[in-house]
Amino acid sequence: MLGGSPWLQLIIFIIPFALKTFSPYVWMDFLYFGDLLRILVTYGARRRRRPLFFVLxxxxxxxxxxxxxxxxxxxxxxxxxxxxxxxxxxIARALQSQAGYTSGDTVALFMGNEPTFVFTWLALAKLGSPVALLNYNIRTKSLLHCFNCCKAKVLVAASGLEAVEDVLPSLIEQGVVVLLMTKHCDTSGIQSFLDKVEEAPDSPLPRSLRSHLSFKSPAVYIYTSGTTGLPKAALVNQNRLLTALAILSSNGVTSKDVMYTNLPLYHTAGFFVGFIGPIETGSTIVLKRKFSASQFWDDCRKYNVTVVQYIGEVMRYLCCTPKRDNDKDHKVRLAIGNGIRAEVWKEFLNRFGNVQIREFYASTEGNIGFLNYPGKMGAVGRVHFLHQKLFPYTLVKYDTERDEPVRDANGLCIKSPKGETGLLVSKITDIAPFEGYAQNKEQTERKKLRDVLKKGDLYFNTGDLMRIDKDNFIYFQDRVGDTFRWKGENVATTEVSDILSFIDCLQEANVYGVQVPGHEGRVGMAAVSLKEDGEFDGSKVYKHVVSYLPSYARPRFIRIQSAVEVTGTFKQMKVKLVAQGFDPGQVQDPLYFLDDCVKSYVPVTAQLYSSILSGSIKL
Known part of the structure; x- marks a missing residue:
């Protein structure tokens, strides 16, 4: 008996304290492994079901x-x-009777956050059709490109006509069926669809309509501005979507929870976390058309929200709102997302109360993810041996000047020591595949990294610089290459440069992101050269930028150089430009700022620079 063994009693008493001192996260690791095992068992059981089991x-x-x-x-x-x-x-019945559509055809969805988005996606899932989720903010060239690369036969759009009309001639030429969610439409080439939906029966659709699907079949195309060029359609197959069901349940969300979804449904975060996750748990979704810092907590109180999702900018915006006496008067217990800085994390908890923050790392097309289940401030996840076994990954040394991994004499990548920053790469396996981008073999190939740890191996290049500390927490450091992140969106510098190149007065443009104190990510800036005898016209440049780029991708600063600097291999130089930023004290070249009030690019003065740093001028 324990009572007769004081030494044994002492050991049993000491063990918990010893574990907490020398392995403080062991119990959390144990609970996480239990959750992971439960998820794998559920997933395995669903994979074995016949007929095949999908999110629908x-x-x-x-x-x-x-x-x-x-x-x-x-x-x-x-x-x-x-x-x-x-x-x-x-909606499915109305679409079935639509000439030009056959069950299983790819359909593009051009809608903002509204219930019809959800109903239409469910309808298309019932018809066995892959869905391309188009960014509702894109226009003209980008919109047409995104539509074409998924080879959609039908475009279903919300009530807004202007953006669709801009690309309508090209769509008509391709024989695309364009349906508008209105009861009437007088525009030739666009058909009203809502009237057909209201007249259609609501009888269930036979499972046979999706009998052609396999786990490898495309489920959705989600667009990402990876490293270069126009947006790329990341292919998410039925199997990948099935795994997304576990996102909320693995974080303790249940059917009693109310989920606040204010991030765009056409993006991975909004779609996976805000829509697919609640389907698994049977939770309620409070859908918001777009994020509003001033309305956020009032909405949470109105709808009794218990779970919110975020990106780093959301948390910072909330912390920047005027303080109120009822800041802690809400039922939110859990926040799930990514990109929150440690100082914002701390401020958020101090101000809004005991909300559990579950930070994670993942990407639309990536094959690796991490979860910060212990809740350590600043970390995007915790790494451990089981994760390493299931999803082999490593951090390798990266040369930011040459924009490539450092390799040894044998041509293999060099592992970054613990505590040092390195490029995160994840091995491509049957369990962790990389599906690539639709109609873009070149960009798909560019995301693959060969001969990493041994000759012939194949890894996915995340493009993210990370660091792992002594306690095995992993931290996001920066993006590499020609992408920066602003307002929660990836901005492809090549795409912005291409748009700027159409401006008459500009010869060349080098686009990059620069940091602004107090802001997440990097704001867009362009170093440009003028054509011979060309003169910079701030109003004309402003009008062009606003017409062709979404707000988050518009360069807020323009620096005029006599010539755009390039490397010996003719790559545009960015490192020095990024370091100098938009400080008129450091930059001798003419500097301009995008001013929405006067609808022009205006000179950056010392006073303007101070106003931006102080936050009195909003970016």
Whole structure:
């Protein structure tokens, strides 16, 4: 008996304290492994089901189990799981009777955050059609490119006509069916669709319509501005989407929770976390058209929100709002997302109360992810042996000047020691595949890294510089190459340069991101050269930039050089430019700032520079 063994009692008493002192995260690791095992068992069971089990089938299970449960709240609208099922049936039936569409055809969805987005996606899933989720902010060249690279036969758009009309001639030429979610449309080449939906029956659709699908079949195309060029369509297959069901359940979310979704549904974060995750847990989604810092907590109180999702900018914006007496008066217990800085994390908790923050790392097309389940401030995840076994990864030394991994005499990459920054690469395996980009073999190949640790191996290049500390927490450091992140969006510098090249007065443009104190990510800046006898016209340049680029991709600063500097291999030089930023005290070249008030690029003065740093001028 324990009572007769004081030494044993002492050992049992000491062990928990010893573990907490020398292995403070062992219990959290143990619980996480249990969650991981549960997820793998559930996933394995679903993979073995016949007929094949997809995300749609989980939604249909929830509809049967809790038909009257509130699924979506949107403003004053309320839609139960049964409502969503019926409405999606009507959309599917209307689409079935549409000339030019056949079940299984790829369909492009051009909508912002609204319940119809969800109903339309469910309808297309019932018809066995892959869905291309187009960024609702893109226009002209980018919009047409995104549409073409998924080879969609149909475009279903929200009520806004202007953006669709800009590319309509090209769509008509390709024989694309363009459907507008309105009851009437007088524009030739665009058909009203809402009237057909309202007239369609809401009877269930046969499973046979999606019998052609396999786990490798495309489910959605999500667009990402990776390293260069126009947006790329990352292919998310049915298997990848099935794994996304675990995102919320693995973080303790249940059917009693209310999820606040204010990030764009056309992006990975909004779609996977804000929409697909609640399908698994049977939770309620509070859908917001777009993020509003001033309305955020009022919405949380109004709808009794318990779970929110974020990107780093969201948290910073919330912390920058005027303080209120009721800042801690809410029911939010959990925040899930990525990109929050340690100082913002601390400020958020101090101001808004005991909210558990679950930071994670992942990418749309990537094959590796991390979760910061212990909640250590600043980290994007925790690495451990089991993760390494299932999803082999490593950090390798990276030469930022040459923009490539450092290799040894044998041509292999060199591992970064613990505590030092390195490029995160993840081995491409059957368990961790890389599906690549639709209609873009070149960019797909560029994301593959060969001969990493041994000759012939193949890894996915995340393009992210990371660091692992002595406690095995991993931290995001920076992006490499020709991409920067601003307002929660990836900005491809080559795409912005291409747009600037169409301006008459500009000869060449070198686009990069620069840091601004107090802001997440990097704001866009361009070093440009003028054509011979060319004169910089701030108003004309402003009008062009606003017409062709979404707000987050517009260069806020322009620096005029006599010639754009290049390396010996003719790559544009960015490192020195990034370091100098937009400080008129360091930059001798003419500097201009995008001023929305006067609708022009205006000279950067010392006073303007100070106003930007102080935050009195908003970016």
């Amino acid at each position: 089938d989980r939604f249909l299970e929830q509809t049967v189990a809790c038909p009257d449960k509130l699924f979506i709240a949107f403003g004053d609208e309320r839609h139960t799981y049964a409502d969503a099922d019926r409405k999606s049936n009507k």
